[in-house]
Amino acid sequence: MPVPAPRLSERLHAAGRQRITDGLWRSPPRVDYLDATHALVGGRRLTVFCHNDYLGLAHAPELATARLAAAARWGSGSTASAMVCGYSRAHAELEAALAEWTGRDRALLFATGYMANVGVLQTLLRGGDVCLQDKLNHASLLDGARLSGAMLKRYPHGDAEAAARQLALHPDVPALLATDGVFSMDGDIAPLADLSRLATSRRALLLVDDAHGLGVLGPAGAGTAAAAGLDQVQVPLLMGTLGKAVGTAGAFVAGPQELIEDLAQFARSHIYSTAPPPALAETTLAAVQLARTDHGRREHLDALIRHFRQAAAQLSLPLMPSQTPIQPLLVGDAGLACRISAQLAEAGFLVTAIRPPTVPAGQARLRVTLSAAHSMDQLDRLLDALERLFHQSPDSTLADGSATMP
Numbered sequence: 329m330p331v332p333a334p335r336l337s338e339r340l341h342a343a344g345r346q347r348i349t350d351g352l353w354r355s356p357p358r359v360d361y362l363d364a365t366h367a368l369v370g371g372r373r374l375t376v377f378c379h380n381d382y383l384g385l386a387h388a389p390e391l392a393t394a395r396l397a398a399a400a401r402w403g404s405g406s407t408a409s410a411m412v413c414g415y416s417r418a419h420a421e422l423e424a425a426l427a428e429w430t431g432r433d434r435a436l437l438f439a440t441g442y443m444a445n446v447g448v449l450q451t452l453l454r455g456g457d458v459c460l461q462d463k464l465n466h467a468s469l470l471d472g473a474r475l476s477g478a479m480l481k482r483y484p485h486g487d488a489e490a491a492a493r494q495l496a497l498h499p500d501v502p503a504l505l506a507t508d509g510v511f512s513m514d515g516d517i518a519p520l521a522d523l524s525r526l527a528t529s530r531r532a533l534l535l536v537d538d539a540h541g542l543g544v545l546g547p548a549g550a551g552t553a554a555a556a557g558l559d560q561v562q563v564p565l566l567m568g569t570l571g572k573a574v575g576t577a578g579a580f581v582a583g584p585q586e587l588i589e590d591l592a593q594f595a596r597s598h599i600y601s602t603a604p605p606p607a608l609a610e611t612t613l614a615a616v617q618l619a620r621t622d623h624g625r626r627e628h629l630d631a632l633i634r635h636f637r638q639a640a641a642q643l644s645l646p647l648m649p650s651q652t653p654i655q656p657l658l659v660g661d662a663g664l665a666c667r668i669s670a671q672l673a674e675a676g677f678l679v680t681a682i683r684p685p686t687v688p689a690g691q692a693r694l695r696v697t698l699s700a701a702h703s704m705d706q707l708d709r710l711l712d713a714l715e716r717l718f719h720q721s722p723d724s725t726l727a728d729g730s731a732t733m734p
């Protein structure tokens with residue numbers, strides 16, 4: 329009997345080979361040691377300017393102490409999904425704190441932001457509904473809509489008028505409008521007030537993914553919706569992640585009591601998945617308290633952002649229009665972005681190149697991110713290195729491909 333050809337694995341392998349040919353095969357830099365601003369990669373100690381720890385909480389000593397105490401109390405794992413016996417007092421207290429912080433009635437925890445977005449969209453939408461999304465929304469929002477079977481329509485980035493025109497084409501269809509609050513690869517902020525007005529006028533449900541705004545923007549870091557003065561009537565579904573500015577891991581969806589209770593009943597990625605460890609929930613509660621009250625971290629972060637933009641503009645670096653800690657430098661060519669990233673590593677900095685398919689073809693970039701843990705001195709040294717690299721001639725090391733990733 330001939331063995332059937334493994335067609336699916338062959339197809340995947342062919343896609344992989346194509347990726348190599350296109351120069352887009354990715355390997356994660358393996359980190360052997362990590363602290364608030366440094367990583368040891370390939371034997372080199374690099375200053376990290378590409379993570380999402382915007383408030384510098386991931387290595388805050390207070391939280392390491394809280395984690396140890398929480399692990400001593402609760403152990404390492406939650407042992408089950410929430411509905412079985414994985415939901416603890418620690419989870420309940422964290423949900424209450426997140427709801428209070430964001431000014432919502434109720435918050436529901438998920439293990440990750442990806443699972444939160446997929447769970448919410450799959451639960452709310454059905455075939456025949458329409459889901460309108462910004463062109464640059466995070467993959468998890470797009471995947472959630474695709475899995476739901478709803479019609480997915482993508483409007484040009486940040487263009488609320490285009491969104492209105494697209495919604496008008498589907499007048500009698502249940503609709504959900506979803507947007508990132510802060511766009512993860514560009515760093516700019518969605519026009520939430522306009523989108524909220526549009527959603528209200530069309531009785532569409534508005535979902536804001538505030539993975540990169542929570543902790544950073546708005547009063548006490550309550551996020552992008554709070555910065556725009558929008559409450560839970562205007563933004564009924566607010567998703568936030570805990571692995572970025574909050575410095576731990578996990579995610580939540582917050583909004584009106586009834587809506588969140590219903591999601592808790594039906595969101596499959598919440599119900600059929602092991603609950604996050606209670607020790608993590610307790611640590612995250614301490615992190616939320618720090619994120620809310622330690623305004624000095626946000627002030628320092630703002631100063632870093634202003635300084636970076638001012639200096640980068642003077643150096644004619646290819647800045648993008650962002651006022652947040654995400655400060656990408658648009659390079660265009662994926663190979664060139666990789667070479668600059670490799671040269672930065674030679675100079676002592678970890679700034680990963682972001683390439684297609686994460687960003688559109690021709691828009692590869694260095695996604696520089698800033699953290700309250702960075703000092704001005706570290707930032708100045710990065711700027712010096714960027715100046716040297718961006719202003720050397722195209723015939724020099726950047727162009728010859730000789731540099732390798734760490």
Ligand SMILES: Cc1ncc(COP(=O)(O)O)c(C=O)c1O
Nearest residue numbers: 440441442466508512537539569
């Ligand atoms: C905008 C956005 N939404 C959702 C996610 C997913 O969150 P998580 O990493 O917790 O799965 C991310 C990043 O990872 C993100 O950037």
